[in-house]
Amino acid sequence: MTTADIIATEDRYQIPTYKKFPLALDRGEGIWVWDTDGRRYADFYGGHCVVPIGHSAKPVVDAIAEQAARLMFYSNVVYSPVRAEAAETLARLAPEGLQHVFFCNSGTEANETALKMARTFTGKTRVVAMTAGFHGRTLGSLIATEGAYRRPYEGILPETTFVPFGDADALEAALDAHDDVAAVILEPIQSMAGLYTASNAYFERLRAACNAADCLLIFDEVQTGVGRTGTFSISESIGVRPDLITLAKSLASGIPVGAVLASDAVAAHVKLGDQGTTFGGGMVAMAALTATLRTIEADGLMARATQVFDRVAERLAGNVVEVRGGGCLIGVELDRPAAPVVQALLERGYLTGTSGDKNTMRLMPPYTVPMDVVDDFCDTLRDVLDTP
Template sequence: MTETLTDPMALEDAVTLPTYAKPPVALVRGDGTRVWDVDGAEYLDFYGGHCVALLGHCPPRVVEAIRRQAGELLFYSNAVYSPVRADAAQALVELAPDGLGRVFWCNSGTEANEAALKLARAFTGRSRVVAFGDGFHGRTLGALAATHGDSYHAPYRAVLPETAWVPFGWEGAVEQALADEDVAALILEPMQSMAGVTEARPAFYRAIRELCDQTGTVLIFDEVQTGVGRTGAFLYGDHVGVTPDLVTLAKSLGAGVPVGAVLVNDAIAATVKPGDQGTTFGGGMLAMAAAKATLRQLTDDGLMARAAELFDRISDGLGRIEGVVEVRGRGCLIGVALDREARPVAGALRQAGVIVGTSGRADTLRLMPPLTTTDEDVDELIRRFAAVLGRGPMRDP
């Protein structure tokens, strides 16, 4: 029996399996862009718990929607119809491109990618998947097989489906890989977040759309991080004029409540029969209330346009700080390349009261602020960032 522990960090370490190397911070409260720990210390949160807090912490409209729904019907599975589920699905497809008119609800990004890969295999009758170097799609076995990196695969290699890997941004390699007639799907993050927030040329996305059309391959955009308006458009594909066959969403979709979804094109949806897919908790009432409220606020408050404004303000301010080499990304998904290792800078920023993320690139921090971030929040971030880097005055714009 585990001894009684009063420190929440020690207790969590004692009774849960380790996931991440956690900083010594135990958070208990959040409001907007701010979070507070058990000792009352306040932090400016520009990470949002892995790109989740799209509307800031405890957004009032979402909190009220959850509270109201919890008092009416806490849960029933999608074995029955539900008005709140129908309303959330309608709100989602109204924001999606034409042709993506059906939704499969689930609970997370990796579940969404699992479902998308299954749908692609069933639709094409093929088995193989092509994915991109440095891409990340989740940790369940099907999605893990499409996540690049030996460190992820090593313990499970014997049971992972085979994946063909191609370099991100190189359409010639995609063309060669899709020549295999057994390829069911091409899956990619249109903006590779863990890889340091990197994008390809717009022509690349249009080229792979054409290649998938020519070969009958299902094109899957993993927009688990880029979707729901975070980059300044509802989907990243909107920026480059490409509509995939399947789009996976999660992270921001519930503004803090776990929810995932697959947007499915009409041709694939027409082949799906009852029993082909299933989920107990996917489409649950609390998640649907949260998703509906999130999507309504996103549009009612013009937050996608605000995301673009925030990127301009953040990139301009950080770009003038000595020690910042490059600011990449769109909207509120931002990579900050430094002239030094990023992890110690993230630690120093946390000590200065700012939470940011790192990435798979040793020199790059990631910022995922809420779309509701104020100009004053940004100015405070820039001041603290400059103080932590400690390289004297800011460069002229």
């Protein structure tokens, strides 16, 4: 099939819910992906914030192949050495006090599970979430997702109180105004919104307010987690521990895995049968997770993610309005709309993304991206910005 045939065939049969780059990818290695015409791109989109150790990384490919040949799948009605190893590895890397894990298959499923746990733990129902936050597109996660994704389903979703991210006064006022709050959920860096961060002082007030209101604090770390911002969970650098953390994207290098990390108290409250999924914790997925996490740990890649951020910030200083975010979750605010710049970069062989803020580009490269590729990218971006 030619590239045009591939695009026409997908468009003919796939329900058109995605805006796509106009290319068909064929293979990948490290930071690089190749399209079906053999053209190479440096992937600063990271397969959608998914590939921490690069595309088709050998340790993961080997682990998947070996596990697939041994036993591809069995559900949680049996124990498995590969699942035990994955759970132990994840618990070891998780922040102190959040060593209990529930495996599922995606970010939205992890968030729904966390919201369910908060409801049963507190016996309360209301969710407080952040304006412009994103937590997934299934109905349970839309409870906490503000804006256009939620709007068509308003009537059937429980009432949610939305407050601006980073505004501790508004958060405290919302918790004072409602005595039925089960959980506050937020992305510790608001990614889709435009890579907005908040101060440690904000997170300290957030934690204190949740304690005072007897509700749980959920960090959606689907994007920030797995070392992407320099520590396994961003809670470690913020210095504030939530009751629940949700993870997905980077966990298993592209094999679908979601996970909920829970405190002792929350985990102790979950009853047999409260949660469950056929595919969560499947053997091939667990093998991919363990291989991914071990490589991140052994190669010191969390620290490297921070170096990538520093390099981008240094190389773009003075050429853009702001570089914000953390580690390999980078927002580059421009003095103009980002979409045409993303298009121009694509034409020059770089995959990058836009965000909810029209002037902000998103970069989510593998933590392994070579520094000379980062430098070339920054030079190319500067050149694109200088080209009339």
